[in-house]
Amino acid sequence: MEEKKLDTKSILGFVLIAGLMIWMMYNNIDKEKKSMAEDAEKAKIEKVEKAKEAAVNKVMADTTKADSLRVKALQSSLGAFAYSASLPSAKENLTEVTNGLLTLKIANKGGYITEATVNGYEQFNKDSKKQVELIKQNNANLNLQINTQDNRILNTKDLYFEPTVTKEGENQVVTMRLKAGANQFLEYRYVLKPKEYMMDFAIRSQGLNSVVNTSKPLEMEWQLKSFRNEKSVSYENRYTDLVYEYEDGKDNSLSATSKLDEKSVEKVTYVAFKQHFFTSILLTDTPFKTAQLKSENLVHDEKIDTVYTKNFVARLPLEFKNGELSYNMNWYYGPSDYKTLNSYNKNLDEVMPLGWGIFGWINRYVFIPVYSVLSDFMPHGIAIIIFTILVRLVMSPVTYKSYLSQAKMKVLRPEIAELNEKYGKDPMKKQQETMKLYNKAGVNPMAGCLPAVMQIPVFYALFQFFPSYFDLRQKSFLWADDLSSYDSVLHLPFYIPFYGNHVSLFPILASVAIFFYMKMTTGDQAMSTPPQEGMPDMSKIMKIMIYVSPIMMLFFFNNYASGLSLYYFISNTITIGIMLVIKNYIVNEEKIHAQIQENKTKPQKQSKFQRKMQEMMEQAEAQKNAKQNKK
Template sequence: MEEKRLDLKTIVGFGLIAALMLWMIYNNTAEKEKEFQEKAKKEQVQKAQAKKAAEEAKTASIINDSTATDSVKIAKLNGSLGAFAYSASLPSAKNTVTELKSKLLTLKIANKGGYIQEAIVNDFTRLTKSSGQQVELIKNNNANLNLQFKTQDNRILNTKDMYFEPSLSKEGDADVLTMRLKAGANQFLEYRYVLKPNDYMMDFSIRSQGLAQIVDTSKPMDLEWMMKTYRNEKSVSYENRYTKVVYEYEGGKDNSLSEGSKLDDATAEDVSYIAFKQHFFTSILLTDTPFKKAQMTSENLVKDEKVDTLFTKKLTAKMPLEFKGGELSYNMNMYYGPADYKTLDDYNKNLDEIIPLGWGIFGWINRYIFIPVFTLLSGFLPYGMAIIIFTILVRIAMSPVTYKSYLSQAKMKVLRPEIAELNEKYKKDPMKKQQETMKLYNSAGVNPMAGCLPALMQIPVFYALFQFFPSFFDLRQQSFLWATDLSSYDSVYHLPFYVPFYGDHVSLFPILASVAIFFYMKMTTGDQSMAAPPQEGMPDMSKLMKVMIYISPVMMLIFFNNYASGLSLYYFISNLITIGIMLVIKNYIVKDDKIHAQIQENKTKPKKQGRFQKKMQEMMEQAQEQQKLQQRNKK
């Protein structure tokens, strides 16, 4: 009997081991199968890429074969290009470019692909280490424009791989370049560029003729636009912060991809323009016939600011072009030039939305107040002096708000002893304490929220200015004192090492602004902490404010070290002026004895409660009654 039990246990044990081994074998086989499938898929992709490269190389070798006759070339190219082999056999099938030049722009359009291979903004220079070079938006194949389409014989072709035939002419003062990708003498796909003498915007059109029997018109052609944006400013991180895709869609709405994400994408319908905006320059594609759909991506190319200093982002857009009557016909525009508010706004195409002036009230303040005022001042003053006068005007305009804020603090400071007495008297009854405190405020004619409202009113101005200075193109390359460029940081000393979050240089204007804000906070924090006594169960704000006296200047110093020196100059002057205004208010306008006398006089006068105060008191009384009822029920 014991042997039978042992045999049974042995059999069960062997069964479990066998099951475990089978599971391991199955699991291992599944993993190997998965690895095999992934490897096969990878090899398939590599083979497809190799095949495509071989076909392109074969096509190029056929085109460049000087020993072959035209008929032989066409016969060979028919295998890879079909009807468009005609274009590859023409004398224009060479890696050459046609130059269009005006006072503002220099463009070079390649025969291969028919797109702009080089775009230089003539009047501006780069501010990088290679300073002195003209601003190059496109060069060395950092951008391309491609049409991908399907032919009737099921070929997928890309215009960037095929040769166009150029034809240069004049229309008045404008240079006209027609690039044709030919499938026959009168069958072609055409790009047409019209460059005007004094304009960053040029006419651009895409049309086809006689291709209905060659191209599959049941599906749209895909227009693909790509650009790796060159760094043109002093700070790669600062420029990258303002580099993004901006687009207009659905008849006037505008949006953009995130400039801070490593990778971002979006899809929109009825798109009327797409802008590849850099910090102070932009490339824009506009269309009279909105793209039914556009897919856009933004990829951050700056992984390490010390190494990745040539490009900032890779921006792409893909739009389907619809056929009408078997042919393409799109009238568009291209813009290569400064991201300047006035220049873009003058086109009346809603392009001013490309400039990040802020949304809502912030953008309104910039558009209708700050830009006109500063443009007026900089029209007859050096830009540094214009910033100082502009700052004075802003602080004068905000001085009534500063006065009301300080007056409220002074009143609360006078009432502090009485509030402290109420806190002590009703420390066991928080609801009663709150009621009596509100009665004191009402009888004294003091609004405890009056000090907060002026501060809130200054937030739109603060944020608008924060958007204004980094976006105002006119500050670029303008110097003041030791700052060589008010649109970038003012380096007075280059560090031999890199400090995280701070950088590898020392900027002086942020230091001055930080010192000024330290003295301003030192001067006002004492009054603010004395204005309202600490409430039971709440943190002591006076201690927090004392800590902030030292933290705020340090944060400003670190944050603004890589920001526009014009913005740091503004805050330095603004804090100095605010200190002066506060000293005048404190010593000559608002005095404690006068405020105390006024409060005592207010107490003798009958006060009519406002609707808000009355409602608050009713709510407190109801809460107090409910509290008493709960206490009775407990007893």
């Protein structure tokens, strides 16, 4: 029994061992199969990778060959500056910087500003809310024409610069380098300061004396087609011009109305491409020896809306010193605002058309300060009215003297008429007796003209002030949505020559006021001025002018700034009121007549002018009598 049991146990053990061996063999076979499959997959992947590597190597070889050919082609056309064209920066990229007031974009190609936006100011079309753009859509470029040592002529506007943006304190610095080698380059350096319209700009070179022909200056060309930014094309174009400073502080401008105006100027220190209310200015610490300036009018038909108003070009030579360039300059992109421009102390206020001589003096030191104070605490329309009242009150003594002179002449009119009748056949004697009458009566016939002459500087200064004052831009009053442009109340479906295709209300009101003012003053003046023999009857001419002047103003001011028309309307209305007060409450013709009669009884001293006139008349009378005696 025990043997049988042992045999049974042995058999079971063998079976278990055999099963275990079979299981182990099966596992080993499975692992070998998996291992073989993995090896096959790995071999397949390696084969694919090798194929990819071979393909990449082939592409790289082809690219290297193509790059080599490209570099050779660049070298044949650009010479040493092929180095710059082969750099990663040789592509159409823009570098954008902003300081809150300005947003600038500077292109790799050409290294110059391709977009300049004045933040916070909108174009005339308020529906689009489009910011004022001085540079956009390739309307401007800056180019240096380079003459190389190997007789090539290259233009920087076609070459690629390498950009670098850094910070110097709060200033943003954009450096654009046109490279001929690792340490050989032409550099533009822009420094944008916080909250400034003026930026520093420098042009310098390093190590280019072996590449560039330095025996003659590089010609820098700055060109800009000025965008239309205001409501009226004709009005904006009238105040868009090229202004420049030369010969140690002198200033001048090219014609704003000519189709084409060109000028060559020496020792130029700044050039301003001025639009009506915005301007682009290039200034230099080292005066340009000469400058070729050009202004081309692009508005061929004022009846048609246009994109551009003027095309400005300035060609300026950059001279080498010790084989290198080094120019420190400035760019200004911003408002044509007197206060802003004057704050830089660089004579930039001359960019503003405030008038020459006494006219500019009145604007700078009287009108601008006074109006600035008023507009600081009241709306601009009300400020214009208060400003007008102040001007008329200051000028009221002149108005009084003018009217008083007319009243005296009116009182003497019957006596002058008697002299005309008595000495009608002897003009010289008539003139002598008339002068004696004036002298006895204490009346100066020129007194009525002098007040009018004294008002001319004020009139002209105001005529320059309102179109130039930046703060009026897009400021509304009553129906006028922009005091710096016309106040259209009716759009016409047709165009009237010299008038336009709209009706402005402020010029109509101003014309009506001028009509009544001239009716009062010109009528009295015509009555007080007796006709002279051989001379046209001034009374008839003055009567015609009563009607012609308001019509002329209506046509002339229809496209002008509504702020200017508002001033003339208020001014003439106030003057009419002052004249009525003087006529009805101050000047009494009966008292004047009594005073004249009293003056006649008193011995009168002749002024130097009167004495000289008397002597001239007596000499003329003596010569006339001598000729008659000879006959």
